[in-house]
Amino acid sequence: MSEITYHGIDIGLLEGGEDLVELLLEAFEESETPTLQDDDVLVVSSKVVSLAEERIVELDRVPVSPGAERIADVTGIDAREVELTLRESTILGVIPVAEIVPDRLESYAVSPEAARDALETLPALLVTNWNGRLCTNAGIDLSNSPEGTATLLPTDPNASARRLREEIRERAGADVAIVIADSEVSHRGGSVDVAIGCAGIDPVDSNFGATDLFGSPKVGGVDLLADELAAGAAVLSGQAAERRPVVLVRGVDYDRNGGIDDDVDLVRAGFWPTLKRTAQVKLAEHLPIPRR
């Protein structure tokens, strides 16, 4: 393995309820797109999985609880978004973005006005435990959603990945791996895509303690392969993720069934306890969150 290729696949814009595999197979029939082969990896944006699975909520139909109202008052986040976040996840804390990094965000913005508008829409991020994964706002996405709607993450991304993999095998005869990717706030201050579910690929290289070139056991070797693939695919999809939400990766050397049986839970767990504590520290400072 000395070459890996990433191809962006345009499957058009989804509105909700589409047959994702059909859209994919249609795209692969086009002349510019390579044919699917065994051992290919498909990195699929969680957004299109959510849309295909109709995980779309009309904000006006969300009844807001007093707890959500209270968090919305303190943080400035839309109360309906807070309510959805409370339903989908456990809120651990808050990152008061508009308060702590407005200057930095202006330097990253398309314009200072755009930065201010965006921070007015969402002045803070809630740190949440969603399905054992640390993420912001339970992964709920109001951008690139039709006016007045929000998109929730797939209920069980591993199961979604398994379904996609099986359907592709049945309908196209190709034995591929699926990685479902979502953007995540990096501790480095921007975002990088990570894997939130996968099928047919061991998401972790399990080589802890392997001997190095000089025969010593190495403290390392636990490479998060699925996360690396998600990040690599984001280079291609980038800002145009909504137009190329699927990236075909060819040439990756991976295990179909690694030591952890297609289970990404271990990937997620990591240094959880540490980060959980951080979030709570921020929480104590900024937000009296009611228990529900």
Next chain:
Amino acid sequence: MSEITYHGIDIGLLEGGEDLVELLLEAFEESETPTLQDDDVLVVSSKVVSLAEERIVELDRVPVSPGAERIADVTGIDAREVELTLRESTILGVIPVAEIVPDRLESYAVSPEAARDALETLPALLVTNWNGRLCTNAGIDLSNSPEGTATLLPTDPNASARRLREEIRERAGADVAIVIADSEVSHRGGSVDVAIGCAGIDPVDSNFGATDLFGSPKVGGVDLLADELAAGAAVLSGQAAERRPVVLVRGVDYDRNGGIDDDVDLVRAGFWPTLKRTAQVKLAEHLPIPRR
């Protein structure tokens, strides 16, 4: 841009003091390796940059201070490694790896014995501020180093990247971007490569507040492009990083001079304050670190 290709480049094993650009240009002359072109990105492992810059220390020649002895006693880390870490960085805290996740590491290991051997070598990781970057053990690497030596990170990875870029332009006539990559412990519990320096590429997509498909300003769009490239390259180099420490990435759409002038400091800063506090919490629990 709908296709990106990563090629692993074998430049042989370095021992220290080599002319990295010469090794690279020799590798590119081989028939299997594509010719360097303008706009290519070279992702270079920090390890070979360190070796070429002779950032190698003989452990037996490191005089150990009382402060380092004390930290070594509490953590079980080699006192000379602690001493080097103190010299290179500010220690913020400790992750007592052997104590908190031995079972998980055994499941990731090549064998339970290898896991135990590795944890005996390095039972804890020091959380450090190295040049404004949060990393473990100041990035000091005892693995894949000759017996009895340690490799330190390049003193100024941005400057190293600029030198490589300029030399390649002079000697090969190609205007390429350089990303220097290093493995970093992910909060997800394994490691993913990130960018620690770069030249000729804006490491951050600055699209905060850009309007989404429906015209709303988006809270996001700060993609850490250089980190994504480093992670994508790690898929290819993976466990064989020492054999393919340079990855040529072709097809990336990037800005040579973005809004932040080849300066990765902003990338590093991020949510520093939050993570710094975490580290200190762990510190207070586990380790009375002496001030120096």
